[in-house]
Amino acid sequence: MVKNEDDDSLLKSEQTAMNAITIDCVIFGFDKGSLEVLLVQHGEGISKGKWGLPGGWIYKKESTDSAAHRLLNELTGLDNIYLEQLKAFGDPDRFPLRRVITIGYYALVKREDYNIKAGFTAADAKWYKINSIPDLIYDHNEILGYSLKHLRNRVRQAPLGFNLLPEKFTLLQLMHLYEEILGVEMDKSNFRRKILHMKLLVALDEKQQDVSHRAAKLYKFDPDIYKKLTEKGFNFEF
Numbered sequence: 001m002v003k004n005e006d007d008d009s010l011l012k013s014e015q016t017a018m019n020a021i022t023i024d025c026v027i028f029g030f031d032k033g034s035l036e037v038l039l040v041q042h043g044e045g046i047s048k049g050k051w052g053l054p055g056g057w058i059y060k061k062e063s064t065d066s067a068a069h070r071l072l073n074e075l076t077g078l079d080n081i082y083l084e085q086l087k088a089f090g091d092p093d094r095f096p097l098r099r100v101i102t103i104g105y106y107a108l109v110k111r112e113d114y115n116i117k118a119g120f121t122a123a124d125a126k127w128y129k130i131n132s133i134p135d136l137i138y139d140h141n142e143i144l145g146y147s148l149k150h151l152r153n154r155v156r157q158a159p160l161g162f163n164l165l166p167e168k169f170t171l172l173q174l175m176h177l178y179e180e181i182l183g184v185e186m187d188k189s190n191f192r193r194k195i196l197h198m199k200l201l202v203a204l205d206e207k208q209q210d211v212s213h214r215a216a217k218l219y220k221f222d223p224d225i226y227k228k229l230t231e232k233g234f235n236f237e238f
Contacts, residue, residue, distance in 0.1 A: 022102040023068045024055035024140065025083065026147035027076075029111040029127055030164035033173075035180035036127040037144060038116065040075050042137070043123030046096065052137040053144065055102065056121070068105045076125045077117035083107045086147060094139040106147045108163045130180070148181075155181050157233045159200055159226050168204060170216040171195065194236070200225050 027038040039051045054075045058067040065083070073079045086104035094100065111127065118125040128134070133144065154160070161169075161177055175191045195201065202222050207215040 018058060018060050020098070020100050021058050021064075022055055022100055023058060023064060023071055024053045024089075024102045024104050024143055025068055025072050026053055026086075026104065026106040026144055027072070027078065027081075028106065028108050028130075028147075028151065028164075030108075030177055030180070031111040031127065033176045033180070035130045035177075036111070037130060037133065038076060038078075038125065039128050039133075039136070040118065040122040041124040042121065043118075044121050047137045049123075050137045051134050052140045054122070054125070064103050068103075071120075074120035075118065075122045077119065078109070078114055081107050081109060086143075086150060089139060089143055089146075091139060096138075102143075104143050104147065106150070108151075108160075110164055110166075152182055156236050159198075159221070159229045162221055162226060168206065168218040168220050170208060170218060171201075172216060174219075198225075198229070198234075198236075200229065 029036045029038065038054065040054050041051050042048050054072050056067075056071045056075070058064060059070075062070070064085070068083050068085075069079075069081070072081065072083070083105040084107065086106055088101055088103050090101040092099055094102070116125050116127070130148070133141065135141065136144070155178065160181070161174055164177060165173060171192055172188070174195065175186055175188065178191070179186055200222060201219040204218045204220060206218045208218065209215065
């Protein structure tokens with residue numbers, strides 16, 4: 001069989017494309033009242049020793065979704081996470097060696113449910129508080145900023161917290177989560193009135209235990225209402 005020039009050109013174009021597309025993941029976690037993001041320290045390459053978002057190159061025979069899950073697992077040990085695609089970031093000068101477009105993903109996880117372990121090309125992996133982020137490689141600070149803005153918009157349109165809070169929580173814990181994400185200080189009574197009006201929470205016949213202050217009442221999410229509001233959305237201003 002004679003191999004024509006079109007075949008060679010197509011193969012070369014495909015190989016070039018694989019060297020021009022990457023994945024970057026923004027993983028938000030909530031721990032002890034603070035919103036955090038997972039970062040990795042590069043162990044090799046042109047960014048050795050520097051911090052950035054977990055990510056890397058896509059294999060020729062895998063989808064972008066599969067690549068995102070694979071890279072996240074290889075670099076940090078995280079697995080079985082629901083990742084949502086954000087958008088493509090394609091500034092011509094975002095990567096110093098050549099033109100590279102990256103596809104951003106993000107997720108919300110409960111820190112206590114996962115053990116982080118650096119692997120593959122990552123020398124280290126750890127959580128950073130959202131207000132203590134170092135200078136990151138390439139345009140990763142921009143990607144993180146876009147993800148946080150996306151999260152802040154989403155929090156006003158759909159319920160949030162199921163993936164970040166314990167199964168049983170106080171209204172104050174829920175309010176602190178919203179304060180951390182939105183970067184604002186809220187009025188307790190106003191927040192309480194609005195969140196209870198949504199019928200999203202189920203009041204439990206339980207209170208906090210082993211606390212030095214007055215024990216607060218515990219709540220949990222109503223899964224049916226949570227799912228309904230997630231699918232329908234709403235306009236919720238605090």
